[in-house]
Amino acid sequence: MLGLFNRLLSFLSCDIGIDLGTANTLVFVRGRGVVIREPSVVAMQQGTKKIVAVGAEAKRMLGRTPGNIIAVRPMKSGVIADFEITEAMIRYFISKAPGHKLVRPRVVMAVPSEITGVDRRAAEEAVRHAGARDVMLIEEPMAAAIGVGLPIEQPAGNLIVDIGGGTCEVALISLAGIVQAKSVRVGGDAMDECIVQYMRRVYNLLIGERMAEDIKVSIGSAYPMSKEMSMEVRGRDLVSGLPKTLRVTSEEIREALKDSVTQIVDAVRNLLAEAKPELASDLVDRGIVLSGGSALLRGLDRLIAAQTGLPVIVADDPLSGVANGTGRVLDELDFYKSHIARR
Ligand code: ADP
Ligand code: MG
Numbered sequence: 001m002l003g004l005f006n007r008l009l010s011f012l013s014c015d016i017g018i019d020l021g022t023a024n025t026l027v028f029v030r031g032r033g034v035v036i037r038e039p040s041v042v043a044m045q046q047g048t049k050k051i052v053a054v055g056a057e058a059k060r061m062l063g064r065t066p067g068n069i070i071a072v073r074p075m076k077s078g079v080i081a082d083f084e085i086t087e088a089m090i091r092y093f094i095s096k097a098p099g100h101k102l103v104r105p106r107v108v109m110a111v112p113s114e115i116t117g118v119d120r121r122a123a124e125e126a127v128r129h130a131g132a133r134d135v136m137l138i139e140e141p142m143a144a145a146i147g148v149g150l151p152i153e154q155p156a157g158n159l160i161v162d163i164g165g166g167t168c169e170v171a172l173i174s175l176a177g178i179v180q181a182k183s184v185r186v187g188g189d190a191m192d193e194c195i196v197q198y199m200r201r202v203y204n205l206l207i208g209e210r211m212a213e214d215i216k217v218s219i220g221s222a223y224p225m226s227k228e229m230s231m232e233v234r235g236r237d238l239v240s241g242l243p244k245t246l247r248v249t250s251e252e253i254r255e256a257l258k259d260s261v262t263q264i265v266d267a268v269r270n271l272l273a274e275a276k277p278e279l280a281s282d283l284v285d286r287g288i289v290l291s292g293g294s295a296l297l298r299g300l301d302r303l304i305a306a307q308t309g310l311p312v313i314v315a316d317d318p319l320s321g322v323a324n325g326t327g328r329v330l331d332e333l334d335f336y337k338s339h340i341a342r343r
Contacts, residue, residue, distance in 0.1 A: 017329065018110065019143070020090070021165065022112070023166070032098070036093055063209065090126050105132055106132065108136045108329045110143035136336075146328050161304070163290065164292040167184065182271045188216070198255070204237060206237075228251055230249040230250065231247065288311070
């Protein structure tokens with residue numbers, strides 16, 4: 001009877017999965033898939049904190065706002081830097097999710113595994129305020145592992161490395177629990193910052209974060225390529241103060257990215273060094289799975305394979321792994337609620 005009632009409720013509501021990422025927020029609606037994919041950026045009036053724009057529109061304003069408006073990334077380094085803004089952002093994205101809303105939705109939200117207990121409770125509260133009737137939080141690497149289809153409930157080691165904007169989370173999962181995890185505050189943002197520093201140091205050229213990200217996505221790499229590339233970069237000459245264009249090569253950018261890439265590889269190696277031998281040996285066959293947008297950096301899979309001696313694969317559609325994971329959890333909510341072990 002209760003089961004039937006619950007089925008009716010979930011038919012009348014649209015259950016929602018949220019990937020609250022440091023760079024991008026994705027919203028998954030059950031039965032539809034990923035329906036919203038927007039940068040985790042909020043633009044607001046200074047002082048009053050009145051929200052002017054959220055998502056892509058707000059990202060375009062980053063670095064271009066007049067004095068009275070500020071554009072911020074409330075989750076920037078993998079922790080909730082500003083709670084009020086994060087809550088406003090969650091509320092905005094839930095309200096934009098399409099679907100009938102006769103009954104308040106159930107929400108599964110993936111959060112960085114490093115957030116504190118206080119932030120966890122606050123995040124849960126924020127989702128309730130935004131209208132959810134039931135909230136389940138899930139750690140990002142667990143959601144990623146489920147989303148990319150790893151058999152996490154088996155008694156065997158599964159290693160997932162989720163590299164987003166603000167963090168790299170490495171987790172060894174067995175029997176639906178995170179047995180071991182490492183989180184480093186290095187991801188796409190740190191890579192962009194390395195490129196900004198490199199251009200300044202080597203060429204006296206000041207470039208913005210957006211340009212740096214563009215360079216990384218266009219010609220960035222972690223491992224030598226069969227055909228190296230180059231591109232034109234625009235910025236401001238620090239000596240003359242004037243706009244300037246110059247050409248950089250993929251070899252140079254690989255050099256610029258070396259520090260952040262090394263930190264990611266070290267996080268994986270350190271976790272392997274501490275892993276129980278049974279679980280570590282499972283990885284010889286199962287390999288390592290990379291997810292998150294920064295898993296798309298050219299050659300990162302090859303570098304990690306070379307440095308660990310293990311097979312490495314990049315998940316299909318790594319930018320959607322976590323959101324798809326929340327979707328799968330929604331499908332079997334009762335199962336996951338009772339099975340996913342909280343650390
Ligand atoms: P988060 O989970 O922190 O929101 P995402 O998984 O959405 O992060 O990944 C965003 C990061 O991925 C950004 O830093 C972005 O620059 C980076 N990224 C996206 N596409 C590529 C690519 N093709 N090559 C390298 N980095 C990429
Ligand atoms: Mg993510």
